[in-house]
Amino acid sequence: MDEIRSDIQRRLRGYEFRTFSVGLSLPEGMQEREDQLRAEYKLKGRETIKAWLSKSLSERVARATHRRVDKLNPELAVLADLDASEVRLNARPVFIYGRYTKPAGVSQRKTFCASCRGGGCAVCGYSGYETKASVESTIQKRLGPLLGSKKMKFTWIGTEDLESTVESSGRPFVVEAKNPRKRRVPRGFVSRTGMGQIRVSSLKLLPSRPLKLPGFKFRTRVAIESTSTINPEDLRRLSRLMRNVVVEFRRPGEKPAYK
Template sequence: MNIDVLEKALKMLEKHPLCDHCLGRQFALLGYGIENDERGRAIKSVLALEAHALVFSKNEEGIRILKILATNGFFKTAKEILQKMKRRITERNLPKTCFLCENKFEIAEDLSKQALEQLNDYEYNNFLVGMELPLETEEREDEFRAEFEAGYAESMRNEFGRVLGKKLAALNEKAVEHKKPEVVVLVNPFTSKVRLQVNPLFISGRYKKLVRGIPQSKWFCSNCRGKGCEKCNWTGKMYVESVEEIIGKLFLEATEGLKTSFHASGREDIDARMLGKGRPFVIEISKPRKRFLNLQKLEKDVNVYAKGKVEISNLKFSNKDAI
């Protein structure tokens, strides 16, 4: 191992208590296929070997390094070497937590299980873990990296996200998706809080309006703006129903979503029909609990429910780009 790495790691440990993750993360760009905690343990192991060799050479510097590793490095091997040499470390002087992460990597497994418990209420194909870290924690890490010129470092945010993502993927057997995840698991390890950001489901198709007198979208009463009044017979709407409402109702029920948004390619007048091939539309369902839909069945159900007023066809799963 490059002696510059060892010297820099020792300087870090001389000043601050660091767990395996946080020490290894400062050299994350060195080597491939190694997790940061493994990298941190490897650095501490080599430092311990070098220090033990110095002790055999009657060099007291070895004892000093072993004490640093046993205390600020939380390194059991160094502590055992000192014990065999009858060198004591006062327990009350031992640091309790890592300077950077405050030992929060230790609860990664629990956070993953907490996330899985929430995810079990939803259908999804893929996910992404996002981190919510305290500002002071990230500022402390930035100052640390600047102080020690840690040019090979990875951020705590990145490592937490990767570690939790791997643990969660092993539990739910779902793929991690960075570009367009269906669900984002937002984790704050410093408060042990987990929450979900469930992204919308998009389904495209075509609709025909077979009768006149129905607006394309829900038309709120101009007098009460949807609150309900005498003018609108307390419905809050100028028209009893719309293409959007007729189509959206069963989509919302099938997905157990929060609400729907209707996006159509153009619009027709209220007193006009829409025939031919039909008008393209995309329906957006917010926070859907169900995504694994039988679109053929849903299409038939909507057409039966519409009672000859509206007819939909060519349903397929889509995305935001289609809007």
């Protein structure tokens, strides 16, 4: 038991967590053997070996690490596979809200390398992605090491294209960092890359996966052609009509976005 406990503790080093749970995977046949014994001796109501083992393991780990056990929603789930003598860890993802600004010409998302289309080649340094900095790659490069997370999933609030400029207050995003070793972001975090072109700031840790995404405002320029001459009165009428209307924003190959 103490051997498993020290195994677990060794693996926990480098992980930031306040709560944890311990799950067990027992050697094959152990559960069946227990069921047999229970049937044979008509044992009822007593804790199963598995439940007893994981409970006492949890207690030992809690004492050694000064962390709390939370079976339902732990920050770190420990699975001890007793058969394979292996400890697997799974950290609950963290969700981070932030804002970014960028000039036109910088893309929001990572795009596949034009030469290999994601396969990896000499042009892209075998990454499969365009080497030019995008907002996504910039955030990933800075936040990945900070959170000890190798996989991030972005939620962009509103779509934009390469030519969009994002100014002043910035456009919000939410990023999910999977299996993070760290669960905090530094206060007052600001990152500038690409010669100060992309700026990421206002990072905030969200308590959980956001159910509702924050709204934001954007300004767009519309080119309108008319077959007849437009007089100032028409323009005034048009601007009255345009007040509080719902505009559908379509881009090829994407779901329509609404304003």
